[in-house]
Amino acid sequence: MTMLDEISEQPDVVARVLDTNRTAMGRVGELAADATHVVIAARGTSDNAARYAQYVWGARNRMSVGLTAPSLFGPLDSPPSLVDALVVGISQSGESPDLVEVVAEANRQGRPTLAITNHPDSPMGEQAEIVIDLCAGTEKAVAATKTYTSELTAVALLSLAFADEGIEGLDGLTDAMARAVDDADAATDTVTGLTDADRCVVVGRGFHQATIFEWALKLQELTYLLAQPFSAADFLHGPVAVVEAGFPVLAVATEGATHDQMTGLVSDMMGRGAHVVTITDGDAPGSAVIPIPPVEPWLSPIVAAPALQRFAHALAVARGHDPDSPRGLSKVTRTR
């Protein structure tokens, strides 16, 4: 299985994660009932799924969601009080010791726990009261793709469960994912402006925080570009100074509440001479544009994933690297 194979599996994985976890959803409301906020432990790609949860559970469920500092539970050995929290671990492997320790500490403190993992029988899965199975099958490529979209889908599913809404709210998602995989072919033509670059920034806002961090991470893993993600708001607080003529900017500007701010930012960057590649589901400026299917704004990060994955893959190939053998990386990182 190559990374490209795993990218194209994503509609099937989304269908499976929705179907397999129906039963678990019925117990989620009760688990969360006495929690007033959510603490998430995650790293790497899963940390980007956690960012998605912060926005989706915040905006749709009005839950206050914080990403914890696993160091407090690991090397610093000073775990904070988790009183009133629902504690969620997100990990493909379910094995990273410092993340497992967060869930274990939550158990010691008597708090409700939930694990989102591709390995329900992993140490993290075994520590958690409810396990959401990512159903992604074995992910062989070092760069996570299908487990990322599966994690986002699990987060969306949990948003419905927290609100006691039916799973039919995600009925169109599998078809939209199939279209997203097809549309993502267009990404391969948009990489030319970055073939010789050694750095770029990735900007977006709102729900797409997850998208920009994941886009940057895929580029770091596969192309050895230094790709730095910025919330559009933070970007204007200083880092905007790096943009000069020819500077590569990757942007996500989809329909919804953040559309005008993002298209304004893209136009501003183009005015400074930047080379901007824009992912959009509607109208947006850009030196090159990658289309993604229009869906409800909160679901857009899920269908944006194939576009950023294909972009990173194509750019790696264009730069002479093998996306299936990135240097210096292993699939499971055991952080203590």
Place this chain on the structure above:
Amino acid sequence: MTMLDEISEQPDVVARVLDTNRTAMGRVGELAADATHVVIAARGTSDNAARYAQYVWGARNRMSVGLTAPSLFGPLDSPPSLVDALVVGISQSGESPDLVEVVAEANRQGRPTLAITNHPDSPMGEQAEIVIDLCAGTEKAVAATKTYTSELTAVALLSLAFADEGIEGLDGLTDAMARAVDDADAATDTVTGLTDADRCVVVGRGFHQATIFEWALKLQELTYLLAQPFSAADFLHGPVAVVEAGFPVLAVATEGATHDQMTGLVSDMMGRGAHVVTITDGDAPGSAVIPIPPVEPWLSPIVAAPALQRFAHALAVARGHDPDSPRGLSKVTRTR
């Protein structure tokens, strides 16, 4: 007033913030009494002070601290429930509308609020129940320096107040800051390996999360390097792939729980041929080393600030830029 003047003012600012806010500290315990977790709203440099709060209040006070997504309160207009939270706004100017809105929403929800600002009479200061005055005087340089150390000092002071400990726990800090400002002269000799670089990574762990994000931000603002901060743990989950011979790495490796992991990481990077500049208060490897005064590990980020500030300033000058007039930036950014 130039940036260099403001860097050297920092011992005085630390002394002032400790002295001026004594009275407010007595009311902090009561304010926080019914909160079980902390939600912080901040952006830019102040967001890095928020990272410091996450680690210090987590490790010393066992408080669970989350950084909120201001977008939820602004453009997405879906503020999460803040029940059980103490809400803290950190802002030099106290003016950014989306941050003021987080504190205002906390008031509407009847939650306790605290503002850390250099302008107690600003909109944020006026919304908050308790205001910690940064006492930094006017900060004229666009790149924040003395307000950053003042914010960190305020966070340390609040840690003592939450624990009902006396302010004498910070008695040595002003003297350590004076020594830190002197020691930071050495930073100017360590920039040569980065004069022609256009990217670098900044790595650290634990309490120094704040340091690495602030070091990266100062470089972005002043040198137009793309400087990307990584927790040492996250760095091993993928981004490590960018490191090749000659790649510039900035590291913080001070005494304490994270020392062995950080010195191990620095040695590993040097083995890959990276050019590593290390900030340390003891023994640590590095192609070049910047000394900072030894203090308790949780206070180390405060005395590390002058070193990273002088480094960014010297590198800007070496690259032919004027640190007192960074391009494309203004002092107050009004994000909606």
